[in-house]
Amino acid sequence: MYDNDERPRRVVITGLGTVTSIGLGVEAFLEGLRAGRSGAKPITAFDTTGFAHANGCEVDDFDPAEWIHQVDPEELGRATQFSVAAANLAVADSGLTPEELRRRRALVSVGTTDAESRDLDTLMGVQLEYGPDQLAPTVARRAQAGRLSTGIIRELGLVDVEALTIPTACAAGNYAIGSGFDAIRDGEVDVALCGGADAVCRKTFAGFYRLGTIAPEVCQPFDKDRKGILTGEGAGILLMESLDSALARGARIHAEVLGYGLNCDAHHPVAPDRDSLARCMEIAHRNAGVKPEDIDFISAHGTGTRANDVTEAGAIRQVFATPPPTISIKSMIGHSMGAASALASAACALALTEGFIPPTINHRETDPECGLDCVPNEARPAELNVVQNNALAFAGNNAVLVLGRYREAE
Amino acid sequence: MSELVLSAWSVVSPYGVGSAPFSAGIGAGTSAVGELDRAAWPGPFDRCGLVPDFTAAEYVGKKGTRTMDRVTAIAVTAVGRLLASCGDELTAHPEQIGLVLGTGSGSVQSIMDFTRDSLVGERPYHVDPARFPNTVMNRAAGQSAIWHGIKGPNTTVAGGWLTGLLALSYAVRLHRGGHCARVLCGAAEEYSTQRAWLEWHGRGVEERESPLGEGGAVFLMETVADAREAGRTPLARVLATRFRAYADRADAQKTLAECVGSALDKAGVAPEDIRLVAPLGAGAELAAPEEAGIEDALGTARPRWIRCRPLLGDTSAASTSLQLAAVLATAGESGLGPGEAALVTGIDRDGTVGCAVLGGPARA
Numbered sequence: 001m002y003d004n005d006e007r008p009r010r011v012v013i014t015g016l017g018t019v020t021s022i023g024l025g026v027e028a029f030l031e032g033l034r035a036g037r038s039g040a041k042p043i044t045a046f047d048t049t050g051f052a053h054a055n056g057c058e059v060d061d062f063d064p065a066e067w068i069h070q071v072d073p074e075e076l077g078r079a080t081q082f083s084v085a086a087a088n089l090a091v092a093d094s095g096l097t098p099e100e101l102r103r104r105r106a107l108v109s110v111g112t113t114d115a116e117s118r119d120l121d122t123l124m125g126v127q128l129e130y131g132p133d134q135l136a137p138t139v140a141r142r143a144q145a146g147r148l149s150t151g152i153i154r155e156l157g158l159v160d161v162e163a164l165t166i167p168t169a170c171a172a173g174n175y176a177i178g179s180g181f182d183a184i185r186d187g188e189v190d191v192a193l194c195g196g197a198d199a200v201c202r203k204t205f206a207g208f209y210r211l212g213t214i215a216p217e218v219c220q221p222f223d224k225d226r227k228g229i230l231t232g233e234g235a236g237i238l239l240m241e242s243l244d245s246a247l248a249r250g251a252r253i254h255a256e257v258l259g260y261g262l263n264c265d266a267h268h269p270v271a272p273d274r275d276s277l278a279r280c281m282e283i284a285h286r287n288a289g290v291k292p293e294d295i296d297f298i299s300a301h302g303t304g305t306r307a308n309d310v311t312e313a314g315a316i317r318q319v320f321a322t323p324p325p326t327i328s329i330k331s332m333i334g335h336s337m338g339a340a341s342a343l344a345s346a347a348c349a350l351a352l353t354e355g356f357i358p359p360t361i362n363h364r365e366t367d368p369e370c371g372l373d374c375v376p377n378e379a380r381p382a383e384l385n386v387v388q389n390n391a392l393a394f395a396g397n398n399a400v401l402v403l404g405r406y407r408e409a410e
Numbered sequence: 411m412s413e414l415v416l417s418a419w420s421v422v423s424p425y426g427v428g429s430a431p432f433s434a435g436i437g438a439g440t441s442a443v444g445e446l447d448r449a450a451w452p453g454p455f456d457r458c459g460l461v462p463d464f465t466a467a468e469y470v471g472k473k474g475t476r477t478m479d480r481v482t483a484i485a486v487t488a489v490g491r492l493l494a495s496c497g498d499e500l501t502a503h504p505e506q507i508g509l510v511l512g513t514g515s516g517s518v519q520s521i522m523d524f525t526r527d528s529l530v531g532e533r534p535y536h537v538d539p540a541r542f543p544n545t546v547m548n549r550a551a552g553q554s555a556i557w558h559g560i561k562g563p564n565t566t567v568a569g570g571w572l573t574g575l576l577a578l579s580y581a582v583r584l585h586r587g588g589h590c591a592r593v594l595c596g597a598a599e600e601y602s603t604q605r606a607w608l609e610w611h612g613r614g615v616e617e618r619e620s621p622l623g624e625g626g627a628v629f630l631m632e633t634v635a636d637a638r639e640a641g642r643t644p645l646a647r648v649l650a651t652r653f654r655a656y657a658d659r660a661d662a663q664k665t666l667a668e669c670v671g672s673a674l675d676k677a678g679v680a681p682e683d684i685r686l687v688a689p690l691g692a693g694a695e696l697a698a699p700e701e702a703g704i705e706d707a708l709g710t711a712r713p714r715w716i717r718c719r720p721l722l723g724d725t726s727a728a729s730t731s732l733q734l735a736a737v738l739a740t741a742g743e744s745g746l747g748p749g750e751a752a753l754v755t756g757i758d759r760d761g762t763v764g765c766a767v768l769g770g771p772a773r774a
Contacts, residue, residue: 048534049534050533050534050535051534051535112547113546113547114546114547115515115547115568116515117521117525117545120515120518120521120522120525121525123522123608124522124525124526124529125525125529127522127526127607128526128529128530132453132603132607133454133607135607135608135611136611137611137612140607140608140609140611140612141611141612143515143608143612144514144515144568144570144612144760145513145514145515145516145547145568146514146568146569146570146572146573146758146760147760149569150569150570150655150758150760150761150762153655153761153762154655154657154760154761157657158655159654159655159656159665160654161653161654161655161762162576162579162651162652162653162764163569163576163653163655163762164567164568164569164576164579164580165567165568165569166565166566166567166568167513167515167516167546167547167548167566167567167568168548168551168564168565168566169546169547169548172548175565178587179580179583179584181587182583182584182586182587182589183583185587186583186586186587188583202525202528202529202534203521203524203525203528203545204545206524206525206528206534206535206537207524207537207539207542207545209535210535210536210537210539210542211539211542261589262562262563262564262565262589263505263561263562263563263564264509264552264555264560264561264562264563264564265561266504266555266556266558266559266560266561266564267556268556269543269549269552269553269556270542270543276561279505287588287589393548394543394546394548394549394552395543395546395548395549395551395552395553395555395556395564396552396555396556396564397548397552397564397565
């Protein structure tokens with residue numbers, strides 16, 4: 001806790017970099033969120049023969065050479081390519097020149113579920129066919145979780161920098177953003193590039209499929225006929241700095257990070273826990289200095305599985321006397337794993353500045369057990385001040401982030 | 411803001427399970443790298459720093475460990491032994507205890523075995539659902555929390571050889587941000603045939619033969635006041651962590667020297683107060699620049715060097731945590747003395763360097 005005579009710095013988001021199945025770059029992403037675009041289509045990442053259905057939300061128009069300029073894309077796995085591309089986009093969006101960026105002490109933290117498991121899939125295929133002594137050195141070298149963050153350093157030529165990857169699974173994006181928030185708030189670093197990245201892979205698809213949680217066609221969070229998740233991919237990287245720093249350089253401010261909360265159910269490897277998630281939201285509200293009634297909408301974890309949606313809705317009702325609109329962008333971009341909460345944070349920041357609530361698409365009839373206003377199918381104009389972004393992960397790792405609109409007059 | 415101290419630690423290492431064999435082995439400087447049983451561990455290596463006779467069933471228990479992989483068992487064991495050494499008071503408020511655990515890429519054996527099952531099975535979904543969570547990289551941290559009922563923030567950190575230092579830095583930040591009252595922090599790595607093949611192919615030719623190792627170390631970090639109240643001796647204050655990056659290998663030495671210099675400044679420690687140095691010593695091309703960079707930063711100081719790498723093998727993501735444990739093992743039960751300081755360093759092949767400065771109680 002902070003001493004009373006210390007004044008922690010306010011932290012703002014001034015750059016957004018997004019690589020998603022509904023658009024590359026922040027403008028395309030924003031347009032997709034407004035229009036309620038769907039990224040669902042048949043998976044091409046691996047041979048899907050033998051699966052009765054195999055839709056996903058892939059980034060299918062990504063040419064790494066277009067988005068990565070300094071590092072040879074061959075040296076980077078697909079998740080790291082997304083991570084590096086999103087970092088470049090975030091820096092460009094922030095208006096900081098690479099030279100200005102290099103002069104600042106920086107933190108880079110990138111969340112992930114699978115890191116380069118896509119490469120590990122490929123290596124296993126080679127191993128089965130040709131033997132373990134025939135694995136490609138370039139692929140073996142790049143198939144490491146740490147690369148998701150060090151790739152950004154190499155691309156941007158950062159020097160005074162701490163880089164960590166946070167593989168806290170499907171809540172990792174919020175974890176990574178939280179660590180950047182703490183580092184800037186305390187004056188430890190001047191700028192933070194934080195978010196998450198993942199690439200669609202056979203391993204994760206097969207696992208969720210076996211659990212019976214892959215939807216045959218589309219993802220329908222909170223719908224009474226929802227059938228599960230669609231695995232997705234992409235990256236979201238946020239550039240954060242102190243409010244003073246942003247004002248001094250006349251930067252456009254997307255949103256202010258008000259605070260976040262973390263906890264662990266310490267109960268079940270895959271099933272979420274309602275009471276524990278409710279506590280995590282309360283921790284986030286306390287840390288952010290807000291009350292439940294201040295939250296204008298919730299960006300839910302909202303995977304579209306029965307277990308998640310009912311548990312999450314129950315936790316929300318436990319904390320909120322009258323739950324605010326609660327949406328899931330996973331209906332549009334699928335479950336992009338470690339990138340999910342980072343992309344949802346980016347969506348929240350855009351919603352705050354642009355004044356709309358992104359929709360939950362593919363919605364027909366709300367599950368009475370969920371009983372939430374999920375802003376079905378069409379974006380809703382709204383004057384927003386404070387929004388909440390939920391994230392849950394295997395192992396009961398919860399992370400809730402609270403963002404606020406920055407108003408100049410304050 | 412309260413400074414954190416390391417007040418308890420536990421280790422699972424090639425010397426065996428527990429801090430006693432580790433302290434004895436590091437103190438004597440005897441290598442724990444030995445012949446590998448090639449029948450049990452096929453692959454490119456014939457020597458390894460393997461934790462002797464380690465299995466989940468033996469050390470975690472038979473119940474509920476059928477599908478527990480090796481790295482998870484190492485982590486659960488290390489965390490369990492740390493908690494057991496501290497008594498029940500530590501976990502009286504489990505929601506206030508954080509757990510920060512470093513990993514390379516989780517268990518690459520678990521991940522790739524799962525893919526293999528999907529590729530060779532009669533159906534591509536004929537995979538074992540009970541093993542699916544093993545393929546997610548927060549498994550070791552998550553199972554440690556579930557096994558021992560730790561309900562505060564639970565974070566997995568990855569950063570190659572620097573993982574242990576990054577976990578330490580993250581843990582300090584987590585505490586300073588008010589997210590937990592105490593934090594358990596460390597890293598774990600397993601030996602597996604699959605990891606061995608990935609390392610073999612990923613390494614440069616000149617370092618290819620260097621044996622791998624495995625193990626884990628976990629530390630209790632708390633305020634001095636909390637340690638004293640619980641009757642624990644602060645073993646070392648965490649004074650500073652620092653990281654920098656180099657684009658060209660020729661700059662690795664200079665970059666580490668700057669990094670150490672900056673950490674000493676932040677810590678308020680003079681080079682001559684550094685009593686112990688534990689370098690990573692990894693990679694044929696990086697070990698020499700690392701030692702040279704440290705000497706550049708320390709000038710005429712003549713610390714005692716603790717070189718873990720030849721003793722334990724390449725423990726990858728667990729390396730820097732085990733170096734930190736080696737410092738505490740060498741400092742002994744009363745910890746670093748007044749005015750004494752210690753330095754743990756690493757240079758990663760991905761272009762990053764890092765260090766931590768620890769100190770004894772401030773000189774009166």
